[in-house]
Amino acid sequence: MTTGEDTPEGHRAAAPETGAAAPPAVSVRGLWKRFGEQVAVDGVDLDVPAGRFIGLVGPNGAGKTTTLAMVTGLLRPDAGRVLVGGHDVWADPAAVKARIGVLPEGLRLFERLSGRELLAYTGRLRGLPGDEVDERATQLLDVLGLADARHKLVIDYSTGMRKKIGLAAALLHNPQVLFLDEPFEGVDPVSAQTIRGVLERYTGSGATVVFSSHVMELVESLCDWVAVMATGRIRAHGPLAEVRGDAPSLQDAFLELVGASGREPGQSLDWLGGGAR
Numbered sequence: 001m002t003t004g005e006d007t008p009e010g011h012r013a014a015a016p017e018t019g020a021a022a023p024p025a026v027s028v029r030g031l032w033k034r035f036g037e038q039v040a041v042d043g044v045d046l047d048v049p050a051g052r053f054i055g056l057v058g059p060n061g062a063g064k065t066t067t068l069a070m071v072t073g074l075l076r077p078d079a080g081r082v083l084v085g086g087h088d089v090w091a092d093p094a095a096v097k098a099r100i101g102v103l104p105e106g107l108r109l110f111e112r113l114s115g116r117e118l119l120a121y122t123g124r125l126r127g128l129p130g131d132e133v134d135e136r137a138t139q140l141l142d143v144l145g146l147a148d149a150r151h152k153l154v155i156d157y158s159t160g161m162r163k164k165i166g167l168a169a170a171l172l173h174n175p176q177v178l179f180l181d182e183p184f185e186g187v188d189p190v191s192a193q194t195i196r197g198v199l200e201r202y203t204g205s206g207a208t209v210v211f212s213s214h215v216m217e218l219v220e221s222l223c224d225w226v227a228v229m230a231t232g233r234i235r236a237h238g239p240l241a242e243v244r245g246d247a248p249s250l251q252d253a254f255l256e257l258v259g260a261s262g263r264e265p266g267q268s269l270d271w272l273g274g275g276a277r
């Protein structure tokens with residue numbers, strides 16, 4: 001329930017999904033964003049339960065990135081509010097930023113630092129003592145398979161290595177909630193398994209991971225709670241099994257929810273048959 005002292009008046013609590021009386025990790029109300037004529041996020045209300053692996057899924061252009069950017073304080077909403085751990089993202093940004101880690105889409109890193117230097121810099125920005133930063137950075141580089149590349153400049157990192165060093169930077173201060181936009185994009189299966197292990201350990205400690213993805217199999221195997229977004233709105237949310245319902249897979253349930261079930265190209269690509277030439 002969300003009637004703690006930080007909770008604004010009228011901020012209704014969601015029914016706890018776990019049956020436990022824990023406040024949501026993230027609470028979103030009436031979130032709205034428009035770019036010119038395009039309404040990207042059209043009134044999102046969502047309570048994200050704490051200690052879960054949350055998947056935010058939706059087709060291209062659904063509004064996932066815009067929502068995550070507003071929830072993490074990177075983009076100012078036109079309307080609505082977001083609370084993280086009971087703190088308002090826009091009224092109390094320092095309190096929120098101390099509690100979250102973010103791996104945004106199109107992550108920009110300090111390219112001319114080595115991986116090790118990047119973590120040292122991030123740790124000091126986060127106010128961690130130097131020896132603590134050193135210890136955590138060494139462990140993260142090791143676990144994420146970047147130890148041998150620690151002195152290489154980030155500009156020379158591959159896509160997957162960039163994701164991993166970005167993840168290490170986001171985890172360094174041990175946040176309560178971690179937001180990841182497409183964390184597995186460009187990551188090889190071995191690295192994906194490593195990242196997965198790190199994230200499972202992290203949620204096992206009671207922390208919350210919110211990540212966006214198009215890859216339903218991944219969401220299905222990793223997440224225990226999902227929110228499905230389409231055309232700027234949340235179409236369904238809740239424990240994975242509930243959202244999947246009677247559908248054979250999350251992919252089927254997703255196609256049904258976003259109204260794309262059974263969509264075929266029909267006659268429109270009848271010229272496309274290079275193999276039959």
Ligand SMILES: Nc1ncnc2c1ncn2[C@@H]1O[C@H](COP(=O)(O)OP(=O)(O)OP(=O)(O)O)[C@@H](O)[C@H]1O
Pocket residue numbers: 035038039040058059060061062063064065066067214
């Ligand atoms: N800076 C911007 N300027 C104009 N339109 C934008 C901007 N950012 C997003 N949009 C539009 O808002 C809508 C939602 O985009 P968003 O990137 O949030 O979707 P998404 O669900 O993350 O998509 P994808 O899965 O393809 O990354 C799209 O129609 C997009 O074109």
